[in-house]
Amino acid sequence: MSSPDTADGQRLITGAEALREAMDQCMAADDRVFLMGEGAADPKGIFGTTSGLVETYGPDRVIEMPVAENGLTGIAIGAALMGRRPVMVHQRVDFALLALEQIFNNAAKAHYVTAGKHTVPLVIRMIIGRGWGQGPEHSQSLESVFAHFPGLKVVLPSTPRDAKGMLIAAIRDDNPVVMLEHRWTHYTTGDVPEELYEIPLSGPSHVRKGNDVTIVATSYMTYEARAAVDAMQAAGVSADLFDMRVLQPLDLGPVIESVRRTGRLIMADVGWKSFGAGAEIVASVVEQAFADMKAAPVRLGLPDHPTPSSRSLVPDFYPYSGDIVAATANITGAADRLGPVVAALAEARAQRPVDVPNPDFRGPF
Amino acid sequence: MSSPDTADGQRLITGAEALREAMDQCMAADDRVFLMGEGAADPKGIFGTTSGLVETYGPDRVIEMPVAENGLTGIAIGAALMGRRPVMVHQRVDFALLALEQIFNNAAKAHYVTAGKHTVPLVIRMIIGRGWGQGPEHSQSLESVFAHFPGLKVVLPSTPRDAKGMLIAAIRDDNPVVMLEHRWTHYTTGDVPEELYEIPLSGPSHVRKGNDVTIVATSYMTYEARAAVDAMQAAGVSADLFDMRVLQPLDLGPVIESVRRTGRLIMADVGWKSFGAGAEIVASVVEQAFADMKAAPVRLGLPDHPTPSSRSLVPDFYPYSGDIVAATANITGAADRLGPVVAALAEARAQRPVDVPNPDFRGPF
Amino acid sequence: MIDPAVRLALYRDMLRVRLIEEAVADRYHLDNEMRCPVHLSIGQEAVSAGVCLALRADDQIVTTHRGHAHYLSKGGDLNAMLCEFHGKAPGCCGGRGGSMHLFDSAAGVLMSAPIVASSIPVGVGAALGLKQAGSDGVAVVFLGDASVEEGVFHESANFAAIRKLPVIFVCENNLFSVYTPLDQRQPDRPLTDLASAHGLASLQVDGNDCEAVYNATARAVATARSGAGATFILADTYRWREHCGPYYDNDLGYRSVEEFERWRSRDPVDMQRRRLADGKLLEAAADEKLAAEIADEIDRAFDFALNAPFPDPRTAGDHVFA
Amino acid sequence: MIDPAVRLALYRDMLRVRLIEEAVADRYHLDNEMRCPVHLSIGQEAVSAGVCLALRADDQIVTTHRGHAHYLSKGGDLNAMLCEFHGKAPGCCGGRGGSMHLFDSAAGVLMSAPIVASSIPVGVGAALGLKQAGSDGVAVVFLGDASVEEGVFHESANFAAIRKLPVIFVCENNLFSVYTPLDQRQPDRPLTDLASAHGLASLQVDGNDCEAVYNATARAVATARSGAGATFILADTYRWREHCGPYYDNDLGYRSVEEFERWRSRDPVDMQRRRLADGKLLEAAADEKLAAEIADEIDRAFDFALNAPFPDPRTAGDHVFA
Numbered sequence A, B: 001m002s003s004p005d006t007a008d009g010q011r012l013i014t015g016a017e018a019l020r021e022a023m024d025q026c027m028a029a030d031d032r033v034f035l036m037g038e039g040a041a042d043p044k045g046i047f048g049t050t051s052g053l054v055e056t057y058g059p060d061r062v063i064e065m066p067v068a069e070n071g072l073t074g075i076a077i078g079a080a081l082m083g084r085r086p087v088m089v090h091q092r093v094d095f096a097l098l099a100l101e102q103i104f105n106n107a108a109k110a111h112y113v114t115a116g117k118h119t120v121p122l123v124i125r126m127i128i129g130r131g132w133g134q135g136p137e138h139s140q141s142l143e144s145v146f147a148h149f150p151g152l153k154v155v156l157p158s159t160p161r162d163a164k165g166m167l168i169a170a171i172r173d174d175n176p177v178v179m180l181e182h183r184w185t186h187y188t189t190g191d192v193p194e195e196l197y198e199i200p201l202s203g204p205s206h207v208r209k210g211n212d213v214t215i216v217a218t219s220y221m222t223y224e225a226r227a228a229v230d231a232m233q234a235a236g237v238s239a240d241l242f243d244m245r246v247l248q249p250l251d252l253g254p255v256i257e258s259v260r261r262t263g264r265l266i267m268a269d270v271g272w273k274s275f276g277a278g279a280e281i282v283a284s285v286v287e288q289a290f291a292d293m294k295a296a297p298v299r300l301g302l303p304d305h306p307t308p309s310s311r312s313l314v315p316d317f318y319p320y321s322g323d324i325v326a327a328t329a330n331i332t333g334a335a336d337r338l339g340p341v342v343a344a345l346a347e348a349r350a351q352r353p354v355d356v357p358n359p360d361f362r363g364p365f
Numbered sequence C, D: 001m002i003d004p005a006v007r008l009a010l011y012r013d014m015l016r017v018r019l020i021e022e023a024v025a026d027r028y029h030l031d032n033e034m035r036c037p038v039h040l041s042i043g044q045e046a047v048s049a050g051v052c053l054a055l056r057a058d059d060q061i062v063t064t065h066r067g068h069a070h071y072l073s074k075g076g077d078l079n080a081m082l083c084e085f086h087g088k089a090p091g092c093c094g095g096r097g098g099s100m101h102l103f104d105s106a107a108g109v110l111m112s113a114p115i116v117a118s119s120i121p122v123g124v125g126a127a128l129g130l131k132q133a134g135s136d137g138v139a140v141v142f143l144g145d146a147s148v149e150e151g152v153f154h155e156s157a158n159f160a161a162i163r164k165l166p167v168i169f170v171c172e173n174n175l176f177s178v179y180t181p182l183d184q185r186q187p188d189r190p191l192t193d194l195a196s197a198h199g200l201a202s203l204q205v206d207g208n209d210c211e212a213v214y215n216a217t218a219r220a221v222a223t224a225r226s227g228a229g230a231t232f233i234l235a236d237t238y239r240w241r242e243h244c245g246p247y248y249d250n251d252l253g254y255r256s257v258e259e260f261e262r263w264r265s266r267d268p269v270d271m272q273r274r275r276l277a278d279g280k281l282l283e284a285a286a287d288e289k290l291a292a293e294i295a296d297e298i299d300r301a302f303d304f305a306l307n308a309p310f311p312d313p314r315t316a317g318d319h320v321f322a
């Protein structure tokens, strides 16, 4: 993972800009690529990620959808079966709940059931909402649900560089690819190459190297984990951090190797913990690295309740860097050294509003 | 779990009959209870589970649905919010993929989002298909998907006695309850009390007691596990077997206690293994019982591909008793004693067709 | 001819909703204390007033993301709504829902849902429940013009038709789904054709004329109560402010200023005010007094909300199960 | 007037489909080697013939659980179909799909889906793909009368209308969804009203008259190829055998014997046979020869399927990803 906080001589753009650029370049390079979305051609361009494309490519390639997620997903699948390369975008993953039959049956299974004769080169971008009181139905995550159905690739880029490279790889991939974008990752800035490049849709990215504990994070939790790791570093605890940016196909090789070395595993899920992606990751790692483990694995994730709207109810809902350090303290026995780190992170957090990606953010959506 | 193979002085009926009886008795006892389903009032009565009810209760309480799963689910929710107690049935859980938005948002979250003021006393019965070449879209399982969304109770009865008692408990429950019925469990026979009784919607049932390994199974896999356990018993290996008949709310207490004692855990999922229910169970157990575990946990479940239709392709798709014994052999070091057991189970299986619940079964559905 | 008291009540209701929503808009970014999306109905008040005043308290309504007006017109508690916007404990959802999850059981506001069209079948189900319980109550489903693009609308309409349910679909056609105009989303045919295709009675009304809406609703309610089934009412109207949020957004260029002005010149509140004045039913002084009373109510409600406690974070996990 | 060669071809196609499906029925429980659900179209052959013979090989069709006839009429490979029913490796899906997952790329059979209405949008998407690729090909969506109850039909129809896509919806109204009659599921109105409500052209035809179906399709195809958009064709017909499986099921009592006999007396194959005979286009000897040829083809195909290898169990995990 490239470090979004480096600067000199680099090309710093936001996650949203990176996605827009990927789309633009893919549409320029391949005229089979087209875009569909509610808002894809509107003045706000899906949080800026599709802005300007309709002006360049016209309304036949940037299709403003009726509000009909299930039907339009099937339509995208049909076009994909005919060799087109649709990219569909939902402003909230929650809207795609209406389209799951199409996604899980026609998209995920067409290649398998035809013994390889059909392909569905479809990308579905979906945004995970968080903050500004979106409430329970504009904030779900669902990566473990998508990952349960064989035949779908499931990716969650967290940096602008990954967002661009993975979207390009997804569009070029012959499989249906579900891409979950945490809304706050649209606002992060990072160094992004100008050219067309791919980040392969396999394996985690190794964000930080260390020896005392292995931390695996998904999506936005990578940022919280990175903050945790960097804070612990100063206190002499070193962590191996993986951004599990691809959940299907699931390549846990590097994580297992790491856990064999560190003996300890902390999983930080962006979605609900129960029956979440981390459950699979923890279960798989333990199945394979049990003999080398020195402590019970720990999962962090959203507790078993819907997302409340009120900002007063979310501080304990969304785990943050301090929770990751606290978990590390528990399982490494470094509580002495890490106690002050937790305190400092908690203090810093108390200064920031919990419901915005950055202090300038003002809703309303 | 009552033992379906006992006989004398008992009231032996099938799973399907048990469900029909539960529904009948609940409708007789409470006129707010009503039924909706495609086929609910037709001559075949959803595999016999609703037969005769329309004659008794009329078409206003046994509603033959148009083919519109999403809309009708919302309609059931609306009626439930008004104090009615709908029971909806889908002949295949796959059809409910169309209704997930209603289930996950309006049903699962109404109580939470209204801070407890609304309740949705809705039961959704869904049948998991298997066998007779149903193919990839009439055979999915999805329990881990339902269990991921806080607010839904998720139950999978495997015996006739549980089927009746849990359906009654579900109908009387003020929460939305998702009930997944493996099709083959409709054909099993067991001792079922005649009266109205409840099996509480919490916790596993303790099917067999033993000390060498803890086995947790869901739904139909309980039968395979029981066959495995009984076969191992003869070879001097004793297993603790739990039927994890309730996934939400998830009470793993008895399982954890057992694993603390046996030090070993085998999980047998009825659905896909990856990102399946067993992932949560294994991860949770390991988080809490790590210190007492003597071997890596093992999961069995469907491999990462859709269900093929051809019976030649399914033998390695559906795990069976022999696989459970083999896994036990691996982690207990009792390979010597268990090798012949595996061979015998494999032999017995080779004599039976793999695609029918019993030798008389002749499709076509 | 509508009873003069009702004509005045319609005006009062619209004025109140207008002033409340303008207060929400004015204060939204003033101190950023309402930290949830808000979808204002300013410009569309004739629909909520005309429909809800033709209902009884025990009739049920369901609505959408744009539901403040419906909630208020049906008698939803103002304090509870503003507390909900502020994420406060006395909110109708205890702060858990925000503006897109309003309900008030006492007033017959059964639910609102932020997912487009998601509450439509729930409203039909409410009608089923009423019918099963032997009540002569009716259910009203408020929906936007985009929600008929969702399949679930059709599934719901079909079931309402075959079971002759006491439900009224009120489609507020404000010509847009977010920034996308109707003609990019639907073919050029009367929207009421959808209703007829499902065997439903339908009526089209000027959605900026509260009396027209009231009359249409009264007819539909009578049909429903008599057991003769469902009606689809199409009310043409226009949203003045941005899709979501407090501001105007004509600068985005997705609609023309002429179109906007044309609709604004048909301000539903003004139209009724002039009508009442012409009919000598409302004098300027009484009108001013009304506005002042409402302004006072609003100030008190905001005071209440701003001073109300936040929910206790330790309760965040309560009420997952009943 | 239809070309005599086409009239004969229509007859031949129906006869062939009929004999194939009867052979499937006869053999289904004979040795229980076709171990998958089968949904026969016996009685409905005029629709598949009339539609598919009006299409080009590069036109695309999508169909449902009841798709054998469509697959065959469009030119799908018989051996591949029977192997699929038998779960054999040379099946069109390599034995992975069974009877509800038929396709034949060479013949333009794009897909069939066992989930009601699920293939409808896929067919519309195929039309979009054809249009984007600059082809003048058309896509045909076969659907049952129940599938218009699913919301996705409406979502698909709406999009087809607004984008003027070259797609033809062919609704086979056989009056039942499994054992549930139409009037329990839909209101009493012409089914074609649904099409008009979505701004689509529509035609209603006698679905047991292959020439009527052919003519309607030819018109719709011409419209679609010319860029003038989609048509909805309603074909009234009747399923003779049980919903799923090889037998008759009138004993279940869900429909009357009179109704059944009324429809059977209008056997589409017989009707065309008599028509051709009356027009001196088919002599008894030629007819017998045709039937014998087809019977022979069927025997060979079953032999092929019965002798074909099963897929290797070790391949069960292949092709999850491309």
Ligand SMILES: Cc1ncc(C[n+]2csc(CCOP(=O)(O)OP(=O)(O)O)c2C)c(N)n1
Pocket: A038, A067, A069, A091, A095, A098, C065, C066, C114, C115, C116, C143, C144, C145, C146, C147, C174, C176, C177, C178, C243
């Ligand atoms: C299923 C779903 N898709 C998309 C959205 C995003 N969305 C919120 S409001 C809206 C527009 C709805 O338009 P309409 O129904 O006409 O109501 P209006 O906002 O005009 O009142 C959309 C697309 C959503 N909330 N739910």
Ligand SMILES: Cc1ncc(C[n+]2csc(CCOP(=O)(O)OP(=O)(O)O)c2C)c(N)n1
Pocket: B038, B067, B069, B091, B095, B098, D065, D066, D114, D115, D116, D143, D144, D145, D146, D147, D174, D176, D177, D178, D243
């Ligand atoms: C979404 C969904 N719901 C229910 C079913 C079960 N089912 C299979 S075929 C069928 C009837 C369909 O009727 P129709 O569309 O008229 O086609 P027909 O069988 O009459 O040809 C039903 C309900 C299904 N396959 N998919």
Ligand SMILES: [Mg+2]
Pocket: C144, C145, C146, C172, C173, C174, C175, C176, C177, C178
């Ligand atoms: Mg609108």
Ligand SMILES: [Mg+2]
Pocket: D144, D145, D146, D172, D173, D174, D175, D176, D177, D178
């Ligand atoms: Mg039918």
